[in-house]
Amino acid sequence: MRRVREILRLIRDADMPARAVARQLGVAASTVRETVRRFEASGMEWPLPTALNDTALESRLYGPAGSQGHRRRAEPDWAAVNRELKRKHVTLQVLWDEYIELHPDGYRYSRFCELYRGWEARLPVTMRQNHVGGDRLFVDYAGDTVPVVVDRLTGEIRDAHIFVAVMAASSLSFAFATWSETLQDWSDAHVRAFAFFGGAARLLVPDNAKVAVIKACLYDPQVNRSYAELAAHYDTAVLPARPYRPRDKAKVEACVGIVERWLLGRLRNRVWYGLGELNAAIVDLLARLNDERVLRRFGRTRRQLFEEIDAPHLKPLPARAYVLAQWRRARVGLDYHVEVEKHFYSVPYRHARAAVEVRLTARTIEIFAAGERIAAHMRGSGNGRHTTINDHMPSSHRRYADWTIERIVAEAAGLGPSVKLLCEMILQDRPHPEQGYRSCLGILRLARAYGAARLDAAALRIARQSGSELASIRIGIRDRVVASVFRLIVAGKRYVGS
Numbered sequence: 001m002r003r004v005r006e007i008l009r010l011i012r013d014a015d016m017p018a019r020a021v022a023r024q025l026g027v028a029a030s031t032v033r034e035t036v037r038r039f040e041a042s043g044m045e046w047p048l049p050t051a052l053n054d055t056a057l058e059s060r061l062y063g064p065a066g067s068q069g070h071r072r073r074a075e076p077d078w079a080a081v082n083r084e085l086k087r088k089h090v091t092l093q094v095l096w097d098e099y100i101e102l103h104p105d106g107y108r109y110s111r112f113c114e115l116y117r118g119w120e121a122r123l124p125v126t127m128r129q130n131h132v133g134g135d136r137l138f139v140d141y142a143g144d145t146v147p148v149v150v151d152r153l154t155g156e157i158r159d160a161h162i163f164v165a166v167m168a169a170s171s172l173s174f175a176f177a178t179w180s181e182t183l184q185d186w187s188d189a190h191v192r193a194f195a196f197f198g199g200a201a202r203l204l205v206p207d208n209a210k211v212a213v214i215k216a217c218l219y220d221p222q223v224n225r226s227y228a229e230l231a232a233h234y235d236t237a238v239l240p241a242r243p244y245r246p247r248d249k250a251k252v253e254a255c256v257g258i259v260e261r262w263l264l265g266r267l268r269n270r271v272w273y274g275l276g277e278l279n280a281a282i283v284d285l286l287a288r289l290n291d292e293r294v295l296r297r298f299g300r301t302r303r304q305l306f307e308e309i310d311a312p313h314l315k316p317l318p319a320r321a322y323v324l325a326q327w328r329r330a331r332v333g334l335d336y337h338v339e340v341e342k343h344f345y346s347v348p349y350r351h352a353r354a355a356v357e358v359r360l361t362a363r364t365i366e367i368f369a370a371g372e373r374i375a376a377h378m379r380g381s382g383n384g385r386h387t388t389i390n391d392h393m394p395s396s397h398r399r400y401a402d403w404t405i406e407r408i409v410a411e412a413a414g415l416g417p418s419v420k421l422l423c424e425m426i427l428q429d430r431p432h433p434e435q436g437y438r439s440c441l442g443i444l445r446l447a448r449a450y451g452a453a454r455l456d457a458a459a460l461r462i463a464r465q466s467g468s469e470l471a472s473i474r475i476g477i478r479d480r481v482v483a484s485v486f487r488l489i490v491a492g493k494r495y496v497g498s
Contacts, residue, residue, distance in 0.1 A: 004057055004061060005054060007025065008046065012047075018033050018036070042060055076107075082116075082298065134315075135168060135169065135313070136167075136239075137193070138166050142161070146177060149271075150271065161179070162177055163193075164256050165190075172305070173286065176279060183326070199317060206238065212238070213240050223238045229325060236315065324361065326361075328340070328357070332355075336392060338358060343382050345387050355369075356374070360379070364376060365380075377389075409427075416452055423444075
């Protein structure tokens with residue numbers, strides 16, 4: 001309300017100059033002079049009639065309240081202005097230039113900015129953050145769970161946890177049910193979220209949960225190594241929210257609340273048989289949330305905002321989805337094998353006793369020493385067995401490991417039928433064939449010094465001396481057979497060729 005009556009009283013009755021009136025009333029001197037000019041132009045006389053109140057006086061001098069002395073200026077679509085500001089390289093100056101081209105008599109730039117700031121101040125708190133399209137993806141787990149989910153394998157009733165991801169600029173939301181909030185489920189939910197959005201944002205913004213952040217810190221948080229690998233696979237980065245600062249990820253906090261009201265409220269009265277059935281219902285509800293509900297402030301659905309703002313700026317997905325890898329510390333044993341989940345995997349023998357790091361995926365095992373990969377294996381079951389690559393063994397071990405029953409018999413057959421028969425009997429006589437390896441190898445090596453003919457004759461002589469019965473032959477060759485053959489070859493040259 002203008003102080004018209006007081007200005008006129010001081011000017012007319014007190015005969016004060018305009019500057020003195022302005023100082024006393026706290027208004028501009030030009031306002032005082034303008035009021036006097038309008039009063040004189042109105043034709044009214046001083047003193048004013050007692051029946052004339054302040055509202056009527058202002059109406060006589062300035063016109064009816066709310067009326068404009070000029071044509072009303074075109075009002076910009078502030079929701080559209082807000083959407084455009086989320087695009088890269090778009091500023092209020094650019095948008096005002098476009099506005100003034102369409103409406104040359106519209107608001108000047110300063111008034112345009114002032115009106116937009118006033119409109120923006122009326123938005124909810126979570127919308128005041130200025131997010132660029134495709135810049136950030138907020139991720140978190142909902143606080144509440146879906147309680148009645150029956151595990152098809154065990155029949156057990158379990159709680160399902162709801163993973164939530166939301167694009168910062170468009171608020172397009174994704175949800176997925178998992179059995180737990182472990183690293184395996186956390187990573188799998190991220191992979192599905194990237195597939196849902198059709199690309200990767202520049203930054204991932206989680207809270208400080210252990211699956212994401214090993215050590216929370218205001219200045220330099222330590223991100224889980226497997227989670228950092230997931231981010232690198234999709235050419236994005238992890239920027240955890242500050243500890244105890246939920247407003248850093250207000251977007252996902254609001255989305256979690258929406259999901260809990262929109263999803264959990266509609267899923268509360270059903271029994272779900274497996275996560276597949278539950279996630280199918282979540283997909284249908286998310287389609288209604290993202291594609292049908294119009295955001296009142298913007299006049300668009302979340303899907304429309306996503307296609308306009310976020311989708312053009314997302315990074316393309318890699319050809320293959322990320323496979324979770326976990327890291328563990330281990331030490332190589334004296335037998336140059338590393339134990340991982342009750343299975344033993346070989347490394348080059350020169351790394352025996354060394355401390356190494358093991359990278360585990362669902363199908364592979366990789367072993368690193370000082371940042372360099374030294375071995376890779378297909379993952380084996382935890383049966384206490386060994387997976388050994390021959391190239392990892394010393395040459396002496398490798399020569400011995402290369403021998404098998406089939407190879408021993410084939411080598412013996414090449415030296416003569418009697419040598420083959422003798423080796424077969426040795427292998428069959430032992431409780432386990434491998435117990436006869438050394439005896440057979442000792443016989444085969446004698447051919448290097450004495451030749452195949454003499455070795456075959458000696459083997460035939462042993463068979464004859466042991467009798468024709470298989471049982472008596474086995475008795476004759478059971479102990480120190482290699483030494484017996486050697487003595488026959490050295491001392492019994494007359495048997496050669498017999």
